[in-house]
Amino acid sequence: MSSVYQINKGINKAIEFRGLKAQYIGYLAAGLVGLLLMYAVLYISGVNTWICLILIGGAGTGLITTIFRLSHKYGQYGLQKKNAKRSLPDYLKFRSRKLFIHLKYTSPSPLGRDLGRGYDKY
Template structure:
């Protein structure tokens, strides 16, 4: 029998671009086409528009490929998570710790034994 669903559960990949970086590269290409339309509509020199759009597109896709190779599929998400973490947690009151003392903890001697009998 032939395997029909060979790629299920695997990440999306195209030419070395994995996961989020592939979608980012597609977004860069789409935005560069939109930029080309805007620049052509503003009657900017055709050769200047072509150079600007191609350089931005190739630079953006190259950056995505480099980041995909360096950080892997989840690198962009890990960077965002690291960026949103607080530098420090400052507590000006002892109330949270006082509430910890007031809570009842289960007695470890009354629970089931470690052997499971």
Template sequence: MLEINKGIGKPVEFRGLKGTYLYLAAGIVIGSLLLALVLYGFLGLNTYLVTAITMSCILGGVWYCMRLSAKYGVSGLLKLEATRNQPKAILISSAKPFATLRETKRPKSRNGAALVGRRE
């Protein structure tokens, strides 16, 4: 019998590009084609020059996405961005925030004898 939902839960993949990198590469291709439209249509540059610039942008961008996909994996780009946004150190110049902290009281259990000597 054939499995109908074989790809559920798996990331989208096309020729080695997985997940976010595939969408990033598609954005690079579309952006490069829009760049070609601007260079040729509005600025009137030479056709061969526009083609060379567009192809180099597309090939370089897709190559970079393939490299990132191979290096970091499916969700590695998000993890890399998350580690970049973490602070290097937390500096506290006064003890005032800690002065208001106190240990929370735990509710007493029904069978208090069973918890004697045990840490929760």
């Protein structure tokens, strides 16, 4: 029995493997390597094999479902956007309007007129 996995090899498109998109493939691989190391540490430390298997199996199931849920919910860049939005401040506090009064737009418009004229007179 051979199975064929389709991998998206398009230019400038995110790779996709069995529904996982972009960076989530790496997250899943790193998580599985971590579970393998955790199993080795538990086994070497003398924990019963069945307890090791139950712990690692449960953690692996949780890892896989979480990664797939994040991939489907946020897509290729959504999780990064969510993390970036968390670092934005809730509000900005200004003590004076001096900064905005002296602002002037200096880039020329496509029509050749300076759009900044008139903004600094207030």
